[in-house]
Amino acid sequence: MTDLQRGVLSDGKITDAEFREVRQRYIDCLTDAGIHATARPDGGYDFDTQLVGAQADAERQCAEETTYVIEPLYYAIRTNPQKEDFSALVAECLRTEEVVDSTFTKDDWDQFVNAFSAAQAGESNGNDIPLASELPKLPGGVAMDDPRVQECSTNPLGR
Template sequence: MVERRSRCVEAIAAVLLALIAGCAACAQPADPYDGDLRRALSQATSDFERQVLTDRRITRAEYEEAVRRYVACMQANGIGFEAVDQGLGYYVYVETPTSPDHNTINPRCQRGTTLLIEPIYTGMVTNPAKADPRDLVAKCLILKGLAPEEYSAGDLAADAAADYRNAPFDGDDPRVRTCHQNPSIN
């Protein structure tokens, strides 16, 4: 009888340990971009994209390589084009002068380079938890001292609809633009 109780206690302890270990794994937050990365991998059209997306993460170096390939393609097709780092965590593009062939060449150059990679990477940099962007912008404005503590996503939407005429901040302030362009930069 004692031996049977001992085995029963050991079995219960083993089950509890397994549940605790399982719960610890469940407590790990899932990558909010995992689904996007999986979809992008299934839509990849180049070996480069597949190589970047296979491990379901995008490093800064991989993003920069995608941008480099995209810009090189645009330039090779006669488009005056460059990537500009504005310190926001991602690049913006400048075309000089604007080419009438842009609408034809741009999609071709994006395919296999930045088309799938850039939107996910930019999202990961600007909104790592994939939260409501309006909440993030409102919090950024508060953190920068541009809006009162109670400022909310709803306030931001109302202020934006009124072209920021009644906002507690100047809509043209570069700090406001930074909050809109990358609210996670704080």
Template sequence: MPRKSHLRLVALFLAAVALSTAGCSSGDKGVQAVGPGPQNVDVPTFSGPWADYFRSAHSTAATDLQRTILSDGKITDQENQEVRNAFVSCMAAFDIDVELQDHDSFKSTTAAGMTDAKYDELSKDCRDRTSGQISGLYFQINRNPENRDEFAIMAECLSRKGLVERSYSAKDYAAAFEQQNFPFDVNDPRSRACSLDPLSREGAIP
């Protein structure tokens, strides 16, 4: 039977901005919720530059495995791969073949008769029940370990790569991002390189 292909490419910078601007109670910053977690589950005390994000992800985690992985305030390569593999298995149960890609992206194929709306529904459900917020957080931490200001590191990278003037600031980039009107070609490979690795960590990003 003919099959339909899907390609999900994560935009790391856009995801990072979503992380940095999503609000939590008590003024905390945090990742976007995927659904309510169980009642009366103690949230560990987290520390470090990503503590608020771990706290939010833990309090909204959908499974015990997600909470266990998040509980120590770090996500190992093995843990991330475990939940990503679980996502593949979940999708396979619906006759959706998934091929994992770099940077929390994946390719998938479905039966031709499956609608995009149904695919999106199944994909979201599988992600919520397997990787949840873990993979996105994992890649963001590897991309920006100290959780530096996203607009600042992007402006610095774009300047370093010659896409903007050296005087280009975080404020300039924030304004351009809000208006989605950039003084450079967003399809330039150097722009994508900044989105994926703004700190030029030379392959540190998985």
């Protein structure tokens, strides 16, 4: 853990100001590495180019020094304060939004996320950058980038 991360976590809280500072330091680190990115207000980042090779390595290093530990904790505290099983919450949200049918479970969600991550990493076909058509879809053919899936996977309780 870096001094920045230890400082943010030292009092057991992550304030909005601390979170903004961590995100800005991540953006600054990327800029220093020659990568242009912007932080989205709802979380996540937009990059001007696909990150491969040295740029992907630089992004990973920047994240490890800044957001890697802080960001998941910040969102978890706000979106799941009761510390419920997050995958179960996502599956329930997807069922409620009628993205999947009533038989879809947390294990189905976990399997989908693992398959999606493997495909994005190029493990399914050996390519560095998979085509959108090669990425796994939820039962019924709904893609990960569907707004309902994005909302359920980041904020399943709607908070």
